Amino acid sequence: MKTTTLKLALAGVLGLSSLSSLAATELENLMKDDNQWAHPRKDYANTGYSRLSQINKGNVRNLKMAWSFATGVNRGHEGAPLVINDVMYVHTAFPNNVYALDLNDNQKIIWSYFPKQDPSVQALLCCDNVNRGLGYGDGKIFLQQNDGTLVALDAKNGNKLWDVKVVDTKTGASNTNAPHVIKDKVITGCSGGEYGVRCYISAYNIKDGSLAWRAYSTGPDSETLIGDGFNKDNPHYSALSVYEDVNGGNKEGGSFKALTKDQMKFPEKELGTRTWLKPQAIKNGYEHGGGPTWGWYSFDPALNLMYYGTGNPGTWNPDVRPGDNKWSMTIFARDVDTGMARWGYQMTPHDEWDYDGMNEIVLWEAKGKKLATHFDRNGFGYTFDRTNGTLLVAEKMNPFVNWATKVDLKSGVPVKDPKFSTHQDYNAKGICPSALGVKDEQPSAFSPKTGMFYVPLNHVCMTYEPVESKYIAGQPWVGATLTMFAGPDGVMGGFMAWDGLKGKSAWYNKEKFSAWGGALVTSSDIVFYGTLDRWFKAVDAQTGKELWKFQVGSGVVGNAITYSHKGKQYVGVLSGIGGWAGVAMNLGLTNETDGLGAAGGYKELTKWNAAPGGGAMNVFSL
Amino acid sequence: MKTTTLKLALAGVLGLSSLSSLAATELENLMKDDNQWAHPRKDYANTGYSRLSQINKGNVRNLKMAWSFATGVNRGHEGAPLVINDVMYVHTAFPNNVYALDLNDNQKIIWSYFPKQDPSVQALLCCDNVNRGLGYGDGKIFLQQNDGTLVALDAKNGNKLWDVKVVDTKTGASNTNAPHVIKDKVITGCSGGEYGVRCYISAYNIKDGSLAWRAYSTGPDSETLIGDGFNKDNPHYSALSVYEDVNGGNKEGGSFKALTKDQMKFPEKELGTRTWLKPQAIKNGYEHGGGPTWGWYSFDPALNLMYYGTGNPGTWNPDVRPGDNKWSMTIFARDVDTGMARWGYQMTPHDEWDYDGMNEIVLWEAKGKKLATHFDRNGFGYTFDRTNGTLLVAEKMNPFVNWATKVDLKSGVPVKDPKFSTHQDYNAKGICPSALGVKDEQPSAFSPKTGMFYVPLNHVCMTYEPVESKYIAGQPWVGATLTMFAGPDGVMGGFMAWDGLKGKSAWYNKEKFSAWGGALVTSSDIVFYGTLDRWFKAVDAQTGKELWKFQVGSGVVGNAITYSHKGKQYVGVLSGIGGWAGVAMNLGLTNETDGLGAAGGYKELTKWNAAPGGGAMNVFSL
Ligand SMILES: O=C(O)c1cc(C(=O)O)c2c(n1)C(=O)C(=O)c1cc(C(=O)O)[nH]c1-2
Numbered sequence A, B: 001m002k003t004t005t006l007k008l009a010l011a012g013v014l015g016l017s018s019l020s021s022l023a024a025t026e027l028e029n030l031m032k033d034d035n036q037w038a039h040p041r042k043d044y045a046n047t048g049y050s051r052l053s054q055i056n057k058g059n060v061r062n063l064k065m066a067w068s069f070a071t072g073v074n075r076g077h078e079g080a081p082l083v084i085n086d087v088m089y090v091h092t093a094f095p096n097n098v099y100a101l102d103l104n105d106n107q108k109i110i111w112s113y114f115p116k117q118d119p120s121v122q123a124l125l126c127c128d129n130v131n132r133g134l135g136y137g138d139g140k141i142f143l144q145q146n147d148g149t150l151v152a153l154d155a156k157n158g159n160k161l162w163d164v165k166v167v168d169t170k171t172g173a174s175n176t177n178a179p180h181v182i183k184d185k186v187i188t189g190c191s192g193g194e195y196g197v198r199c200y201i202s203a204y205n206i207k208d209g210s211l212a213w214r215a216y217s218t219g220p221d222s223e224t225l226i227g228d229g230f231n232k233d234n235p236h237y238s239a240l241s242v243y244e245d246v247n248g249g250n251k252e253g254g255s256f257k258a259l260t261k262d263q264m265k266f267p268e269k270e271l272g273t274r275t276w277l278k279p280q281a282i283k284n285g286y287e288h289g290g291g292p293t294w295g296w297y298s299f300d301p302a303l304n305l306m307y308y309g310t311g312n313p314g315t316w317n318p319d320v321r322p323g324d325n326k327w328s329m330t331i332f333a334r335d336v337d338t339g340m341a342r343w344g345y346q347m348t349p350h351d352e353w354d355y356d357g358m359n360e361i362v363l364w365e366a367k368g369k370k371l372a373t374h375f376d377r378n379g380f381g382y383t384f385d386r387t388n389g390t391l392l393v394a395e396k397m398n399p400f401v402n403w404a405t406k407v408d409l410k411s412g413v414p415v416k417d418p419k420f421s422t423h424q425d426y427n428a429k430g431i432c433p434s435a436l437g438v439k440d441e442q443p444s445a446f447s448p449k450t451g452m453f454y455v456p457l458n459h460v461c462m463t464y465e466p467v468e469s470k471y472i473a474g475q476p477w478v479g480a481t482l483t484m485f486a487g488p489d490g491v492m493g494g495f496m497a498w499d500g501l502k503g504k505s506a507w508y509n510k511e512k513f514s515a516w517g518g519a520l521v522t523s524s525d526i527v528f529y530g531t532l533d534r535w536f537k538a539v540d541a542q543t544g545k546e547l548w549k550f551q552v553g554s555g556v557v558g559n560a561i562t563y564s565h566k567g568k569q570y571v572g573v574l575s576g577i578g579g580w581a582g583v584a585m586n587l588g589l590t591n592e593t594d595g596l597g598a599a600g601g602y603k604e605l606t607k608w609n610a611a612p613g614g615g616a617m618n619v620f621s622l
């Protein structure tokens, strides 16, 4: 495997000459055109921002539903359709059907694609039958099926042009991410953190689906694509350990005292193997180390770097994997042509709470600086210098975050509070946030106009009891039992505006349940997002004041989008409750700890939603 | 069985004293209150008419969606919710979930009921997993599950108060009808015409679910509840046969020449057995004679008569059941307390086309006459004197109807055109209408203000080839192969206003596909109905001119309703494509003859609908 990866990486380097292909230019032009929505988060920077302003604060109260399209598929409908040249491409939860709707002819179905997937794949999806959407480039629509197959469809007629198997479901791996087209590559991820899958991110050549490169989250540097220049400006990110007691701390009350930068030993190599100190089972821990990559990927064309986060280390029982467990819970910046890592920063070393670090990284500029902001599941909002990974800001997104008192900016290390450390067969109580994070996959939006981030939030705490769990290939390997409950606000969610440089919120709205859908912000300073109790809302970007709301058919876990057609601005969002918050109700589970703890916390959802959630695209206009 | 039925019938007679129970009065008051929608078709007369007029011709173009509720169930959503005292009761296709939505608290779910039904029941439903809605009375919500169980739920909290098995699924029987509360009885039907089920209609006592009476469609007079006064004023309805050649005609080119009234022998007894001339299989034909009763039931309190139609004789191959096959295809008027038949008129004697006669019978008055109008599948629009069944009008609803040249008013007999007779192993071509009828289950509406009926229509012709088919209990027993295609209009459907006394249409709108949802008409002279290509429309009751339309999530096979809440008028309709027209696409069937012929005719539906149809309640207001 080592040589293959290296060879492929080299092939990528040599392919540099094809960078400015026509396809890449077309996609870049589409992303710049606000009439379109051609990329999962609108643009390479993952802003979820549109300059469309026909719908403004004065008239948004008149917004009304223009049309809807029921997908005929139940369960969580995450992500958003693409809109390209008067065609809307809608995807669904498993079985991941795709519909091309003709906006010029009353949404007539131009073509549809019905993947034939083995129904048993559904059992591999930890957090509902979700799929986060489609990619577009080179005249092709890309679908990452839950069963690991990446498919390229002719955007004109839906004909399959190529497909390739990205992950092997026999190992318990699956896919839920949207494929992201970046230049002449299609980037796709891997789910399976709850199955002990050793995950990776893969780049395929857009023309023929051949693998360009693959970077594992754990393992040898040759396979994580870590080379000489890695973490050049922040070598302490490559420390062997950032905590004292990293071996001895694995007992009840044991602490993981943060080392200062001076106390740390760096830079080190091969940390993807060496930070997994004890074999977990038969193999080295890193070989079942998780680090899933099922989120959103951003890209800076000038730096030629793509950014993404890796998820939790497997298993959720931390005691069986002493060490920092690199490179789980890490933001990576990689050269998109070669996959080689420029920098990598681990947010939650030796995770004890499933604070899966895969949330989006949004690229923006301020005060002449190239920045990247990331709202992590662990409850901190991070801002980096994205050129080299230097950590500029790391602040609690909400004061209820208690597992760490702070992140030491100099060392980059979160200072854990031993009271909330978790250990096998000890039921740790009152940990905030819950494993769902202060925010989960639901992406935030950024407005260059207000300079603010708009962040959908969970407000949930938990009890967490790690338990012994044997690894069996292809079987769930969770290793913890959870219950979840509302945080100190007394509600389960919120939505806020965040200042990425100050590291604090400008305004904060409470929400009855998690705001589990992605945000949209427009240049008319309106923010759109949906809620699990079926509201689709417009709020004032400056104040958070509610300007409008509409009750859609099922809870929203989709991301709001906007586009324009024949001169008219439309706003749209998928409804269909699900995702982790909705999985228990979708499956009819009612024990507190069912659905990895979601059943108890979200039981009130059945007062607002039929189960399972029925999927639909909802489109609004003035 | 004979004695039981008789005993029960007698019990009903003796129970006359409880007629004006409080429960019956409450329901009658609710039906009169236009703020409510307490009965499947609004009132006992099955008018689908409301005096609400806030939404009028001047403002209807401003109608916008107020809220929607996805049921989380796919497949055809027929019927309509009930609205009673600020609570909306929504039902779904199989598994027939029920939701009570609090209109005072943003449609919060007060209670839900999830029947546990054997999934194999779905295979028994000929024409999709449909359920036509709920009944209300005595503080109870009644659900007729597809598996034959009639359930009484406490309207306040959804607790099950009683249940009873109406039909036996082992025989291939099932249920799709809405239970209709009439006075102190719950009336419910039987499906299974395509399984050789000997169907009946049943009346249960609302208090405890005990059987009050049961009337078979075929069989001895004691079991069809036919007694002495039956057809008193029209004894020729009780003729042994209405056709010449009724034995000899069962061959290719054989004719069934209509007898004149003078030529007919009447009144006769025991016609439910004697008009099944040859044993079809091991048993007498009537024992597997069909006559399903899955439609809508109306009631005249002054006459104490309820009206309903029976469906097709089993099997669809006419050659194996020579004779008139009474009392299939019959409109019955029965005393609601005893079940005894007052009159019965057979619309399609010796059916050769599956012109299942179960469509609604709407009660109205004109020129001082008590009338009943019925739009039959066979393409004739009938108006009767409902006191005694005298046939006043029988006219083709559309000139394309060709299986009969006319209905002889004197004899009541349709004059068949031998060119379109069907016979075993002969593929009869160009028959109009198709087995779907000029109208199927989708109920019409009647406005006492305009004096007009508003009728959703199919415009489909067929080829029909009867084939030999062995009866096996519980197995499909169709006995014919069909293909369907658009009628002479070149489209598959229409919608018209019909004058019930003149027997002709006042206006006629073409529709691309069948209008498979039920109509609503209001006193502001607006007619609402939905289409399979996802439009929900308002048209002018006087002219048919389109005033407004909205694209809902899935094709409409539900019935439009209106109610008011806190002084505001709402219009609502279930979406979720299905029923016979949609069953093939819901199941992904594509051979021309699949779905009993619907696959070919309706294949274009996949250009407008995701498959299977996702169910949702859609509510609109100004
Ligand atoms: O470890 C994994 O591989 C993995 C996968 C997924 C997924 O693919 O949906 C989720 C998670 N973890 C997870 O931790 C999580 O909170 C989560 C939420 C959701 C969702 O769609 O709502 N998926 C996932």
Ligand SMILES: O=C(O)c1cc(C(=O)O)c2c(n1)C(=O)C(=O)c1cc(C(=O)O)[nH]c1-2
Binding pocket: B078, B126, B127, B128, B130, B175, B176, B177, B190, B191, B192, B193, B194, B292, B293, B294, B311, B312, B354, B356, B435, B436, B440, B441, B578, B579, B580, B581
């Ligand atoms: O013979 C029967 O028992 C029976 C049952 C049903 C039903 O219960 O839905 C239909 C029919 N027949 C039928 O002939 C028919 O056209 C039909 C249409 C539909 C529908 O819901 O769209 N059901 C039925």
